[in-house]
Amino acid sequence: MSVVRDLRVLLRLTNFRRLLAVRLLSQCADGVYQVALATYVVFSPEKQTSPAAIASAMAVLLLPYSLVGPFAGVLLDRWQRRQVFLYGNLLRALLAGGTALLILAAVPEWLFYASALSVTAVNRFVLAGLSASLPRVVDAERLVVANSLSPTAGTLAATVGGGLAFGIQLLADKSNAAVVAFGALLYLCAGLASLRMSRELLGPDPGLVPQRLASTLASTVRGLIAGLRHLAERRRAARALAAVGLMRFCYGALFVTVLMLCRYAWSSTESEGLGLLGLAVAASGAGFFAAAVISPWAVGRLGPFGWMTVCAAAAAVLEPTLGLTFAPAPFLVAAFVLGLITQGSKIATDTVVQTSVDDAYRGRVFALYDVLFNVAFVAAAGVAALMLPPDGRSPLLVVLVAVIYAVIALALRGERTEG
Numbered sequence: 001m002s003v004v005r006d007l008r009v010l011l012r013l014t015n016f017r018r019l020l021a022v023r024l025l026s027q028c029a030d031g032v033y034q035v036a037l038a039t040y041v042v043f044s045p046e047k048q049t050s051p052a053a054i055a056s057a058m059a060v061l062l063l064p065y066s067l068v069g070p071f072a073g074v075l076l077d078r079w080q081r082r083q084v085f086l087y088g089n090l091l092r093a094l095l096a097g098g099t100a101l102l103i104l105a106a107v108p109e110w111l112f113y114a115s116a117l118s119v120t121a122v123n124r125f126v127l128a129g130l131s132a133s134l135p136r137v138v139d140a141e142r143l144v145v146a147n148s149l150s151p152t153a154g155t156l157a158a159t160v161g162g163g164l165a166f167g168i169q170l171l172a173d174k175s176n177a178a179v180v181a182f183g184a185l186l187y188l189c190a191g192l193a194s195l196r197m198s199r200e201l202l203g204p205d206p207g208l209v210p211q212r213l214a215s216t217l218a219s220t221v222r223g224l225i226a227g228l229r230h231l232a233e234r235r236r237a238a239r240a241l242a243a244v245g246l247m248r249f250c251y252g253a254l255f256v257t258v259l260m261l262c263r264y265a266w267s268s269t270e271s272e273g274l275g276l277l278g279l280a281v282a283a284s285g286a287g288f289f290a291a292a293v294i295s296p297w298a299v300g301r302l303g304p305f306g307w308m309t310v311c312a313a314a315a316a317v318l319e320p321t322l323g324l325t326f327a328p329a330p331f332l333v334a335a336f337v338l339g340l341i342t343q344g345s346k347i348a349t350d351t352v353v354q355t356s357v358d359d360a361y362r363g364r365v366f367a368l369y370d371v372l373f374n375v376a377f378v379a380a381a382g383v384a385a386l387m388l389p390p391d392g393r394s395p396l397l398v399v400l401v402a403v404i405y406a407v408i409a410l411a412l413r414g415e416r417t418e419g
Contacts, residue, residue, distance in 0.1 A: 006145040006296065015137040018196045020150055022085050023130050025193055027154040029089075029186035030123065031161025033096060036179040037061070037116055039169065039274065040103070042259055051388040054256055055381035060113045061120050062374040076363030081129045081202035082194055088126045089191030095119045096184035103177040128366040130154070133202040135354055135362075145296045147350040152292035152343055159285030161186070166278045170271075204360065227364030230357065236305075237356040237365070243308055243408050244349040245372045250315070250401045251342050252380030254323070258331065260392030266328050276328060283332045287339020294340070295347040304348035305412050311341040312409035320402040326393045 010016050041057045076084065099115040131151070138146040161183070168182055169175035231238055258280050267273035298307040315338065322334035349369075357365045387397045 006142055007149060010138060010142060010146055010149060013137065015197060015201060016146065016150075018193070019130070019133060019137050019202070020153060021193045021196070022089075022190055023150060023154045024157040025186055025190035026085075026089060026126055026130075028157040028161035028164075029092070029096075029183045029190060031158030031163075032165045032179055032183035032186060033099075033119060033161075034158070035162045035165035036176050036183065038259075038277075039165075039179075040112070040176050042263055050390060051256055051260055051381075051385040051392075054259060055378070055385040057113070058378050058381045061117055062378050076125060076129055076132060076367060077204050077360060080199050081133045081204070081363075082197050082199050084125050084129045085194035086191050088122045088129075089187045089194070092119050092122050092126075093184045093187035093191065095122070096180055096187055100177045100180040100184065103180060124367065124370055128363060128370050129202075131350060131354075131366045131369070132363045135359065136202050140355070143354060144299050144347070144351050147347050147354070148292040148295045151346065151350060152288050155288045155343060156285055159281055159288070162281050163278065166274060169274070204363070227361050227368065230361045231365055231368065234356040237353045239412075240304065240308070240349040240352040241369060241372060243312070243412055244345050245376045246404055246408050247312065247315075247342055247345050248373050248376040249380045250319075250404050251338060252377040253384045253397060253401055254319075254334075254338065255377075256381050256384040257323075257388060257392050257394065257397065258335070260388055260390070261326065261328075261331070263392075265326065265391040265393060279332060280335045283335035284339035287336040287341075288343040290336075291340045291343035291347060295344045298344070299348055299351065304352050307348045308345045309409050309412040311345045312405050312412065315341045316402050316405035316409060319405060320398055323398040323401075324395055 037057075042054065095115065095118045099112070099119065102112050102115055134146055134150060135143060164182070165179045168179050231241075259277065262273040262277040262280070263270075264273075266276050295307065298310070302310065318337050319334060322330040322337070325331075353365060353369065354362070384394075384397060387400075388394045
């Protein structure tokens with residue numbers, strides 16, 4: 001099987017394996033940390049969670065850094081990416097440890113959110129840097145396979161981290177603090193793992209960027225404008241980003257729906273709700289893995305836009321069929337399908353961006369990509385807050401998401417010949 005053969009070749013590449021190790025440890029820590037935040041905000045027994053409360057939490061954690069995210073990309077194109085992984089993960093380890101202490105001290109919620117916000121801020125640099133570094137460790141012929149394996153493996157690592165977090169919560173007293181402390185340890189390991197790569201390996205090339213920090217900061221706005229102009233000139237990349245942003249919106253709306261269903265409609269206790277949420281996350285993770293296996297073949301046969309069209313069309317049909325039941329079993333199937341569709345589309349988009357955007361601009365574009373994901377997710381949470389009843393059952397929201405998927409599929413049909 002060609003996919004398996006290509007994966008074996010990739011895993012024989014020393015620098016690819018080392019970059020992958022940094023991603024796996026970093027995103028596993030993200031999964032641990034995110035589950036701790038979700039359980040603190042949604043499943044704490046003393047809290048009466050609502051869709052509006054979830055949307056507010058997402059806005060607090062994501063929106064401020066969505067506004068400054070493009071500036072991170074400008075810096076990524078000037079800083080050595082290996083150093084970003086080293087110092088970024090070490091800083092996150094320190095900040096996450098502080099979050100654990102704040103949970104133990106039962107501080108006011110705003111202080112907890114401020115600490116969590118600091119951790120997610122650094123995340124903007126690390127995730128964008130991982131995607132921008134990938135073409136430096138694999139050849140162009142295997143970039144699609146690398147885009148299937150690396151980000152999907154990272155997503156699976158985050159899923160495993162979430163599972164570990166659930167397990168720690170069942171075993172440990174004051175579990176949220178214990179989970180966050182474990183996440184801090186994983187961030188530390190990710191930072192140390194980056195030391196296995198040389199400082200210069202991941203770029204950017206020294207001759208392409210200014211070296212003085214003062215000149216770097218002074219050119220931030222000009223660099224951002226240049227990055228946007230460069231993206232505007234790469235129409236295929238811009239179109240792929242628009243489509244995947246809308247798909248992220250759909251995924252975010254359904255994510256909030258599942259949270260509310262697990263919290264109120266499908267369970268009578270917080271622990272039962274957490275268990276159901278864990279199953280939904282696992283089903284979605286299985287879909288991500290399936291996308292990693294299928295997408296290289298699908299992109300090779302259909303082109304990236306053709307594969308995205310198939311994904312959107314399948315979601316338009318299957319999402320309302322399964323979702324309108326509002327029953328746990330069909331929703332778990334839907335979680336698998338949407339995991340496959342969402343990750344399959346992201347793999348195709350990553351490939352389009354990486355092959356359409358020049359290396360000197362790649363950090364900026366991937367930072368914009370990351371910002372688009374955050375804004376779409378927060379916007380989806382806001383729409384869900386307006387439409388969802390307390391128990392999470394909203395046929396109108398499910399139908400709206402299906403319509404958006406259908407519009408995406410129709411809009412991408414014209415791109416298939418170009419893909």
